[in-house]
Amino acid sequence: MPVELKVTGAFPEWICGNLYRTGPGKLEVENEKTGKKTAISHWFDGLARHHKFEIKNGKVTYRSRDGSETVENELKERGSFPGMSFGQKPDPCERIWRKLFTVFRPAYNPPNDPTAFLVAVTPSKGLSLDGSQKSAITMKTDANIMQSVDPETLEPIEAFSYARIHPELTGPVSASHSCRDSQESFNYVLALGRETVFRIFKHDDGGHGQILATIKDAPPAYLHSLFLTKRFVILAVWQCDWAWKGLPVLWCRNMVDSFAPWDKDRDTIFYVISRTGGIVAKYTSPTFFAFHTINSYDDHDGSIILDLAMYPDNSVIENFFMDRLRSGLSPLTECRWRRFRLRDVPETPDKVVPTFRAEVVFTGGIDSVIELPSVAPPSHWKPYRYAYGIHVNPSTGQNSSKEVGFSQAIIKVDTWALSTPQNTNATPSHPSPHLVWRSDHLFPGEPVLVLRPLSEGMSLDDQPEDDGVLLLVTLDISRGASGLLVLDAKTLTEIARAELPDGQHIPFDVHGMWDMAAASS
Template sequence: MTLDATSSIEHFNNWPNDTGFEILHEEREPVELTVSGCIPSYVSGTLYRTGPGGRQVKTDKGTTFAIDHWFDGFSQNHRFQIIQTGSSARVMYNSRRSIDPLIENICRAGNMAGFSFGQKRDPCTSFFKKVISVFVPDPPRPQEQVNIGVTLSINPPGLSSPQTAENQKIHGGHASGIHTLLVKTDAFIMRHIDPETLEPRGVVSQKTLHPKLTGILSAAHAKSDPVTGDVHNYNLALGRNPTYRVFRVSAATGQTEILATITDAPGAYLHSSLITESYFILCVWSGRYAGGGLKILWEKNFLDAISPFDPNQKALWYVIDRKQGKGVVAKYECDPFFCFHTINAWEEPSPTDPLYTDIVADLSIYKNLDVLKRFYYNNIKSSSPASLDYAGDRRRSCDLFFRRWRLPSVNAANPRKPQEAVVVHTAAYNHSCEFPVINPCFLTKQSRYVYGACHRSLSTFFDGLVKYDVQTQTATYFSVHGHSPGEAIFIPNPVGTTEDDGVLLSVVLDGYADKSYLLVLDVKTMKEVGRASMDFAVSFGFHGAYRSQAVEGPNTDI
């Protein structure tokens, strides 16, 4: 499908999606939603969502304070409880903001102090004050005011409370099995929230897991072994010589082990990583912090501290052994790109010599860093004139692409001599997706289908959900004009026999009605099979986590 600039602008101006950004959304006590169609019985369970719950507040000074960047919106958490009752399903919903103390402080002060992802600062701030702030940084925000709301973890090892009769809640006749719920961001701190009421319960640090995890940055998306439940991530300490510590938290013991320490890579904004059956892969793509991170102190935000895109600066891939304690076993490089979300990776025999093992890696990538500034609210609101800067051909610099790489001969590599990461396939932008997911049963295995939110230049934001078949290089869509979907979560059919047997759950905003609904989509056909409708709008969030009522076993933390 191809749209010219004129048709794209016409679509932009007629896509009513601002409701999902502007409103400071109300907290909701449990309410039953109206279910239509059919929600399969195996979907019974709990879906959590997190992300911004609005961007504007009225201050005591009579002004309106507005958040500039989508990534800085006021965090709010949502809970959908899907309960099977006979041959039908009920859906209960509740929500709660997690940073009311920060909002209250902004109301009193009229502004927001402290660090952020991309909030614009007062241009009148004197040069002297900026210099002083580098050497005498502002005090950190109180923990209850830290804005955390990107991903969620259910019962994470090393940070979970023991299961007790008191916190084992019974919902709809089924034990939820959820005793610990963490909300995370791209930092070393996480917030505990109550799994039922969503009330914030305090902040915990990665230093609780291991005393050497002292860096302030980490990936919001940790990676879990789908068999053992062991969680893997990195911790990044910025400075003259940035240090990545790749670690594993054992699901069996709760103990944390440092798998590798990397000191020859630049500090960068890395939102996710990859694992295979035997390896953890840390890819250091574009998005590198200037001055080893020192510029963050100057700018007071992370976005403006990122160096401009350099087309000559290679992306680096570090392959870390996670079975035998060998540390970094291979290193690769390729042309530069930027990425938020990895998709999947697996090992397979090399096509040239079966004695060697290759790694195949799928990612959703951008060709530069322009997308980071595209996510300023003024650039994605359909009513904003600035959104037209991303219409038609002007949108192309922010296009997203599915890309597959091959890392050759990982078991025969010299980690001190980088090899080339070989591009296998790049999909068209209108076949590609953000917030990519696969059938979780295929994590670390060869996978054929990728699902996610697509942007086909029909609106200023996501305009549908796509299923991309990597084998045939074809795409199937769910798309309704004026309806903007969020991340889709794949719930596999427990008796399914194919990779694409199950449903997708996505919270969708009907921009014309200013109301949202929980969509249930058949993944084979990408057709709606059911929905749970709300009488209100839910803001555009980031990520979610799902826990089945029927399936026990390790949680996959993505």
């Protein structure tokens, strides 16, 4: 049942809707009969927990629900995950034949039980792929499996895959962050095995899908997100490759131990794909790793601008093991903003796909470190100024003896300042142009930007990118309790907060979405 939270300050009257969030929940389970406890070793494998904050008439209610009860029951009974995990170490006593039988459970033919998977990375509205469950909230992960949940109760309804819209979309891997524009969504599915194949596709809300490109020459890599512009889809194959075409998963039974060693000479490859179909060009750059793209757009000269939160290598994945997180060291200290420009992009595909070198426009300094980034929805796939995300000061994260936590602050990055060379890093003589919110005792999660409703006669082009508020879940370490914080998106000053009672905290989640219509209907 939902609980009403204590509100301090005043929520703006125009904020009326639901904030949905999802992420890891339980990190330890216990067999009630034997008393045996199973600890989850990697944060990405935490059992799914879905959250809902309803804001209406200045009041806030909160409810949550587990989303992977079947997985939890398997853990209690066997002490190990059914199938493949992200980083959990398998039980060495488990028989090899059981490993071979379970690890490659087909993602494209999910069982009827919607809680038999860990699906807790990104929520979306109405992504049922066949026109049904239009009001449902769809949870996604980096596997080709989705879970629809009831928008009121958060009860899981069904599990399904992209094979629902096209029979060739049967690979086990996909991106948590699909791209959406003009009632169409874009994503990829990766097939592992004897032949590794990326299939990039688009679909509408009615379940009509089209494969835009089939890529067979790319390394089989773990890609959490992709890019989109008004003309192109860009698949950036940064380095986080499965060794031996994914075969080690059979005996490792987790993704982390199946990744190939880092190769400093392995270029990142950008595949540029027409939104009507076909690969028009490839671009290469020195290698790097990333989780999240920030934004991308077609520039005035015909080139493509790509912004992302970049890491020098993929060792950051190791930093999400629970023992490292509990040490107080933030895993985000090596993250940097990077902008690429792709020049001389052909308009249409040709028989021979040309290859060019990507240009690094700039790499941001420590004052612009950003993760879990977002921009104003009307600014997607367009030139833009501001981006919001969580922030950590790398020097503090590495050296301070005080508790650091997953993220220390919220940042508002000014890309206009970033694109000026002298402003890519702050110095005493050149203070940072970016805004940062932080508190001594509040640790923030991902900020979700909610824009103010348009005034009569006003268009989206007239509205400033920061005309709204940020909603973020925080942990107050002084009370051991969580809450919902509202910041002014222009100034990053606090407007209001809604708090759970002392001692009641919400597990640090991953991503959220705002649904204005849900509560106002």
